[in-house]
Amino acid sequence: MNLPIFSTTEDPGPDFARLAEQAGLVAQPTGDGDVLDLPHGTTCVALRYADGVIIAGDRRATSGNLISYRTMQKVFPSDRHSAVAIAGAAGPAVEMVRLFQLQLEHYEKVEGKELSLDGKARQLSGLLRQNLPAARAGMVVVPLFAGYDRRQEVGRLFQFDVSGGTYEELEYGVTGSGSIHAATVLKLGYRAEQSRDDAINLAIQALYVAADEDSATGLPDFLRGLFPVVATVTTDGYEQLEDDELRERSQALVDELVGRGLPS
């Protein structure tokens, strides 16, 4: 790999995606051929709370009616102060996250300062637009983006559509096959300026209910010790919850449901 030096007219600037494209590192997706049957990842949620945002996702990936992966991670830090969660075709989605993470870091290193949160959301939208031909061939990716805006000093979150359409949400956002059910739980339980404790429990409950109704979303797996990935993004940055805390909170939710006498 040579040292990439460009003439002033061809210089890609701080844009890693353009650089990688010029170097031939990313294959441009085409929409040709049959729809592929790929593993799919599903439900993710994000919500604002007093200190910032919470973003969470279950761990299941499915191919049709089969579970293809039980330990899938769908929530990732995109940089120190933002996170991205993905639903859709697992392969292209994880690759998109990888490119997105690198885009943000590359910009920060070349320019010497972080992108604004809106700039980051815009970058993700661009990656989705590039993926549109592939989405037509079944490789649909729909992310959620959440971050702490250090200029406005608030947590913010964005939903997207397949074409890159960007929609900022003021309360909560969802994506994936179980999202209808998760959204209902969030809608009923959401309070402005909720505490960290309440907001995390609400996110876990939303994923639980989604999994209860949608076979492509995974329930907490006490047998294997697999719980949803839950992360907070605050002024202190991205922080993923430890498994012990998730086990406790998931257990508390199950105990509460059993206590209500609901058939489980």
Added chain:
Amino acid sequence: MSTPFYVAPEQVMKDRADYARKGIARGRSLVACTYEDGIVIVAENPSNTLHKVSEIYDRIGFAGVGKYNEFDQLRIAGIRHADMKGFNYSRLDVDALSLANQYAQMLGQTFTHEMKPMEVEILVAEIGDEAEDDQLFHILYDGTVYDRTGYAVLGGDAEAIAARVDEGFEARKDLAGAIKHSRDALAGPDRELPAGDLEVAALGRSNGRRTFLRIEGQALDALVG
């Protein structure tokens, strides 16, 4: 067609080297040295925005002296090289040695084939998992590479500064000690360098994945004040 005057190759090279050295000597110098948690780079630089020291990758830092636009071009090329390599292979496959070789190739090529050599000296620093794996590659305007141990001095007055760094040098001081020692070596016996005229950054093993950390403002004042 007129015959050009014959100039001996030795003379051409010497003229080019003198030209590059003069350009480098006009700017201010910098010192990089190992400390207890990694490598710290201390540059004399009154500007807060035109950086001489910057991050290349998780464990790799860059520093340049001489002509700003020329070493900044090299800095960006280094970031691109590292990010593309990490994207194409794995983050673990990005290393300072291959980057230093790329820089040396390019500087050597420019020195012999272009109208004018680059008026820069650069440093590629990498911290390893263990202290003994830390590396300092010092690359000159003509592509010469030095693998330095303990410390490296870049810039016009390098010999005198290096002599001062060497005096009482310990490879693994604490951060404040290493910065002060480097600062005093840069300043020399006849003047004081205030914290505002320093640009300091460290590659520290305890800094998480991205080990590069700028030490500026109050944090720097607290260490050297």
